[in-house]
Amino acid sequence: MLAIHNVGQPATEARLVPRERVVPERIVKPGGPAQREFVSAFTLPRTGAALFQLVADRIDSRSTLTHEPEVTARLRDEARSRVNEHFDTFTKGDVLVEQGQAIGEEQLILLRMEHEAAQSARSLGERAGRAVGILGLVAALFLLTGYYVFWHEPRIAGHLWHITTVCGLVVLCLLVVRLLANQTWNAEVMPVAIAAMILAIAYSPHFALMASFGLSLLTCMTLGSGISYFLVVMGGTAAGALALNDVRTRTKLIKVGATAALGYLLLTWAAGLWEHQSIELVRSDGLWRAGWGLMAGFFLGGSLPFLENAFGIVTGISLLELGDITHPLLQELVRRAPGTHNHSITVGAIAEAAAERIGANALLVRIGAYFHDIGKMLKPHYFVENQVGSTSRHANLAPAMSTLIIIGHVKDGVDLGRQHHLPEPIIDLIEQHHGTTLVEYFFHEANRRSGANPDGSTVHESAFRYPGPKPQTREAAILMMADSVESASRTLSEPTPSRIEGLVSALIDKRLRDGQFDECGLTLREIAEIRECLIKSLIGIYHGRVKYPEQRTA
Structure with missing residues (x-):
């Protein structure tokens, strides 16, 4: 009109x-x-x-x-105000939409109104029962997750900050899912995939798999979806999380996103065919979900530095950047303490092989070995690998003073690491690689001098021990073993395989009896495998060579 x-x-x-x-x-x-x-x-x-x-x-x-x-x-x-409103009335048993009828906007509005009316018609008892059921499911889920974390994820269970960040991530994920709900482009799978991948990077793929189950279940409860939707979200998310075993390049994150996308696509088709959905709907949903899964990988690639700071983690990408010889600390170590640098490189090589043998973080051990003795650069000539000539700087010092200098390199290394913003896992390796071991040479020297002096005071063993803490992770324990056996092997005049084997076994057994591995989670089987790997590596380093005719000594 x-x-x-x-x-x-x-x-x-x-x-x-x-x-x-x-x-x-x-x-x-x-x-x-x-x-x-x-x-x-x-x-x-x-x-x-x-x-x-x-x-x-x-x-x-x-x-x-x-x-x-x-x-x-x-x-x-x-004119509109003069027209009386007209309502269509539907009673119980009336057909709202015929089977096979195309659902347009009018039919969709009618179905939504019927659903809202059914929800509002529930009695108080029914609503209370539903609320109790939901709370029970959520409580059971959190108890199951808490049990798993307590026994299998000590890094989370023992730190309030990690617990807070994980819970905050779950809540944020569900809020974003709720905001994206009821959209035709299925974007709610993206926050679930991102959350699971973050947990896989921060902790472990196995924990991320557990979290994928919980997030998928909570998402279905939030959206009121059925079992088929749960399987689609769970399967695609788990595929991406399990592919995040080791992130050393940013393209790996894109491949992980593609893996999640493939999982969403295949499971959407499987669920659609199972429920006899139209091919057009299945194709549309599958492509949308695959696209969001791929986008999750791109998102992680761009936000990785922020995630490392938030969760206090270090990824393979960051470790490889730290291991570059152009790092200021490593360059300074080469200039000031070349012997220590050479020792660190060798320790890194043999420790990495041992870590790979038992499934520990080999890259973290290798890069940690590069930095574990950076504190020695402040007083390099007090350490034998940097000593020039036959005269030792400790010759005119009391054993207690020499011990303070030797022990001090750990604290100096931690301070240098913090000044140069090294990641906490690297600083932990610097701090723990000697544990609470005894500086035996100067302890025995102090006892010898005390015995020779009738008025000498009693020598306390605690004054000649490193302050610790003992190794808290498998990686720190591996670094401790590799550091000690590499240093001791240099003292062998004839490093034959049998002597190397005896030396390595004696040193590791001494650390074991001293309780240095009580807090790191290593098993006796793993210690035996590490011992075998270190022996093999050192024999390879000190292998015999054929003498040339003009060569008198090897």
């Missing part, structure tokens, strides 16, 4: 008329829609055009009506 009046009349004379009774001026102009429609009715277009022109010449080309938009809106509102 349009409000119009004759040209020359005031706007108050406007009246509502049907739109189809008003011919816009542009339609009857030459070349307009009216002419084209008129001409198309004739077999000979020229005849039709001539007749139209004959009629058009006799029509007044001036406008005869004026349209009033504001009056049109007011009169429409008044």
Whole structure:
């Protein structure tokens, strides 16, 4: 309906008329829609055009009506207010949508209204029962997760910050899922995939698999979805999380996103065929979910530095960047303490092989070995590997003072690491690689001098021990063993395989009896495998070579 009046009349004379009774001026102009429609009715277009022109010449080309938009809106509102509302009533048993009928906007609104009416019609007891059921499921899920974390994820269970970040991530994921709900592009799978991948990077793929189950279940409860949707979300998310075993390149994250995308796509098709959905709907849902799974990988690649800071973790990408020889600390170590640097490189090589043998973080051990003795660069010539000449700097020092210098390299290394913003896992390796072991040479020297002096005071063993802590992780324990056996092997005049084997076994057994491995989680089987691997590596380093004719000594 349009409000119009004759040209020359005031706007108050406007009246509502049907739109189809008003011919816009542009339609009857030459070349307009009216002419084209008129001409198309004739077999000979020229005849039709001539007749139209004959009629058009006799029509007044001036406008005869004026349209009033504001009056049109007011009169429409008044007409609408005079119409009584009409409601369709449906009773129990009535068919809302016939089977096989295409669901348009009207049918969709009707179904949503029926669902809302059914929800509001529930009694207080039914609502309370549903709430109790949901709380019970959530409580059971959290208890199961808590049990798993307590026994299998000590890094989370023992730190309030890690517990807080994990819980916050879960809550944030569910909030984003709720915001993205009821959209046609299935974007709610993306926050679930991102959350699971973050947990896989921060902790372990196995914990991420456990979290994927919980997140998928909570997502289905939030959206009110069925078992097929749960399987789709769970399967695709788990595929991406389990692929995150070791992140050393950013392209790995894109591959992980592609793995999740493939999982979403295949499971969407499987669920759709199972539920007899239309091919068009299955294709659309599958492509949307696959796209969001791939986007999750790209998102992680860009946000990885922020995730490392938030969760206090270090990824393979960051470790490889730290291991670059151009790092300022490593360059300074080469200049000030070349012997220590050479020792660190060797320790890193043999420790990495041992870590790979038992499934520990080999890259973390190797890079940690590069930095574990950086504290020695402050007093390099007090350490035998940097000593120039046959005279030792400790010759004129008391054993207690020499011990303080030796022990001090750990604290100095931690301070240097923090000044250069090394990740906490690397600093932990620096701090723990000697544990609470005894500085035996100077302890025995102090006892010898005390025994030779009748007035000598009692030598306390605690004064000659490193302050610790003992190794808290498998990686720290491996570094301790590799560091000690590499240093001791340099003292062998003839490093034969049997002597190397005896030396390594004796040193590791001494650390074991001293309780240095009590807090790191290593098993006796793993210690035996580490011992075997270290022996093999050292024999390879000190292998015999064929003498050349002009060579007197090897």
